[in-house]
Amino acid sequence: MPAVSQLEKTRTRRHSGVVRATHWITFIAFMALLITGGEIVISHPRFYWGEVGNVNTHPLFVIPIPASRDTVPTGYNYVMPDQNGWSRYLHFEAAWVAVLTAIVYGLYGIFSGHFRKNLIPKRADWTWRAYWDRIALYLRRKRPDRAEDSSYNVLQRTAYLAVIFVLFPLIIWTGLAMSPTFTSAFPATSELLGGRQSARTIHFFVSGLLLLFLFVHVVMVALSGFRSRMRAMITGNTRDSEEER
Amino acid sequence: MNPISRRKLIYGGVAAAAGIGGLATAEHLAKRYGLVPPDGAGIYGPGETLTYACQKLLTTRLPAREFSRDMISKNPFANEIAPPTEEFKRLQAGGFNDWRLTVDGTVARPTSFSLADLKSMPIHSQITEIACEEGWSYVAEWIGTPLSSVLNEVGVLPQSRYVVYYTVEKNLWGSIDIADAHHPDTLLAMGMNDGELPVPFGGPLRLRIPRQLGYKSLKFVRHITVTDDIKKFGSGKGSVDPDYGYAWYAGI
Numbered sequence: 001m002p003a004v005s006q007l008e009k010t011r012t013r014r015h016s017g018v019v020r021a022t023h024w025i026t027f028i029a030f031m032a033l034l035i036t037g038g039e040i041v042i043s044h045p046r047f048y049w050g051e052v053g054n055v056n057t058h059p060l061f062v063i064p065i066p067a068s069r070d071t072v073p074t075g076y077n078y079v080m081p082d083q084n085g086w087s088r089y090l091h092f093e094a095a096w097v098a099v100l101t102a103i104v105y106g107l108y109g110i111f112s113g114h115f116r117k118n119l120i121p122k123r124a125d126w127t128w129r130a131y132w133d134r135i136a137l138y139l140r141r142k143r144p145d146r147a148e149d150s151s152y153n154v155l156q157r158t159a160y161l162a163v164i165f166v167l168f169p170l171i172i173w174t175g176l177a178m179s180p181t182f183t184s185a186f187p188a189t190s191e192l193l194g195g196r197q198s199a200r201t202i203h204f205f206v207s208g209l210l211l212l213f214l215f216v217h218v219v220m221v222a223l224s225g226f227r228s229r230m231r232a233m234i235t236g237n238t239r240d241s242e243e244e245r
Numbered sequence: 246m247n248p249i250s251r252r253k254l255i256y257g258g259v260a261a262a263a264g265i266g267g268l269a270t271a272e273h274l275a276k277r278y279g280l281v282p283p284d285g286a287g288i289y290g291p292g293e294t295l296t297y298a299c300q301k302l303l304t305t306r307l308p309a310r311e312f313s314r315d316m317i318s319k320n321p322f323a324n325e326i327a328p329p330t331e332e333f334k335r336l337q338a339g340g341f342n343d344w345r346l347t348v349d350g351t352v353a354r355p356t357s358f359s360l361a362d363l364k365s366m367p368i369h370s371q372i373t374e375i376a377c378e379e380g381w382s383y384v385a386e387w388i389g390t391p392l393s394s395v396l397n398e399v400g401v402l403p404q405s406r407y408v409v410y411y412t413v414e415k416n417l418w419g420s421i422d423i424a425d426a427h428h429p430d431t432l433l434a435m436g437m438n439d440g441e442l443p444v445p446f447g448g449p450l451r452l453r454i455p456r457q458l459g460y461k462s463l464k465f466v467r468h469i470t471v472t473d474d475i476k477k478f479g480s481g482k483g484s485v486d487p488d489y490g491y492a493w494y495a496g497i
Contacts (some may be wrong), residue, residue, distance in 0.1 A: 003474050017253075040379075044377075046380075051312070051382075052383065053382065054322035054383055056320035056321070071322075071324060071325055084378060084379070085486075085489055085490025085491045090289065092292050092296055093288075096296070113320050118369050129261070138361075146336065176375070179497040180309070180310070181456045185307050186309050
């Protein structure tokens with residue numbers, strides 16, 4: 001067999017089985033949380049700061065949409081369909097899926113060295129220069145070099161670290177800070193955030209940041225080769241050969 | 246088949262077996278220790294059971310969050326109530342002197358209490374937040390007698406597992422587990438913020454369950470049934486809420 005043909009069949013291992021499985025489970029759970037969270041917000045599209053807030057108090061801001069409850073003054077002469085029941089059931093079930101998946105991923109990340117090897121930026125990249133250089137590559141629409149076939153660049157690492165270690169913990173914390181039973185056990189979870197309504201408002205903004213991440217993530221996947229990146233996250237390899245094992 | 250995929254197959258098989266075994270054990274333990282909520286079947290069952298079981302194990306004996314007097318909301322929001330029935334109007338016209346709370350079921354001495362009877366029992370007050378599942382909330386002082394004092398009066402039989410409560414509104418009822426019913430913060434509220442409990446807020450009698458969301462704290466309570474079998478009530482899911490798509494347990 002000629003050498004060239006062998007080269008074509010070389011496959012670069014990109015994502016491990018645990019990363020792929022937890023990625024897609026988290027994606028499904030996140031979509032469920034996003035849709036049901038949106039439905040729950042519609043029942044009271046007013047946000048407050050501090051411990052308490054209701055239609056008799058001043059809102060921090062109001063989303064200008066009709067509500068699914070006729071007790072909320074929205075200025076619209078229309079009440080949206082109420083979807084809170086199943087939305088709440090599914091929201092908390094999906095939250096459990098996300099949290100349990102995160103535990104598996106977190107333990108794997110620590111013990112396999114995934115966090116250390118693939119997510120924490122390389123020591124040489126701990127400079128602003130490294131970030132600017134990679135941004136410049138993006139702006140010039142340069143194809144990523146081969147090193148990025150099997151690992152992440154400094155911008156990806158930073159974004160993923162922020163999502164995994166800042167936004168996800170924060171969305172779980174602010175969610176629990178709204179639970180009257182959970183806060184009876186751990187009042188500080190709510191008090192540290194400024195109260196129940198502050199927790200709700202932060203929960204809303206953090207879900208917005210996660211949605212922004214999802215959007216940018218999908219755009220970047222599309223720009224760097226949608227088919228090959230999707231194949232990598234499904235099969236684990238960037239270059240598929242005919243001989244599937 | 247090459248060695249790597251065989252090893253993977255073995256690991257996967259062991260992991261799957263451990264997972265299935267673990268789930269079966271968890272289900273057995275959950276049922277044995279009453280950690281499955283009445284609506285714990287169906288597609289949302291696993292999530293509901295996890296939430297209920299975890300919160301129950303964590304917090305069964307812990308008090309609700311309480312607030313300082315200066316945090317009491319100036320303009321609490323009463324939320325909607327159904328138009329009062331003729332019977333309710335009649336009782337209201339009589340100053341609720343004829344309002345009765347009937348307690349029956351698996352109890353030694355079924356009893357009917359007047360509001361005066363309830364007011365002669367130990368009176369507690371709590372400054373707690375009522376939070377609606379929609380997202381809004383307010384803080385108020387609630388004054389009344391703990392449900393546990395009524396339960397002690399009627400003598401709850403040992404097999405009892407749930408306390409079912411009915412309101413003046415037809416087909417509006419709920420239930421809590423026996424531990425929550427005995428919890429010192431579960432209050433038969435008759436007063437609010439140093440006055441009588443106003444009708445829009447559930448007067449003359451509201452069951453206040455501050456460690457769960459507002460929809461568990463039903464207004465106009467007048468009948469309580471202690472039971473060892475929640476399946477006998479309604480569609481068997483512990484309250485009228487699951488029939489409308491809402492979870493029986495509202496600790497989150």
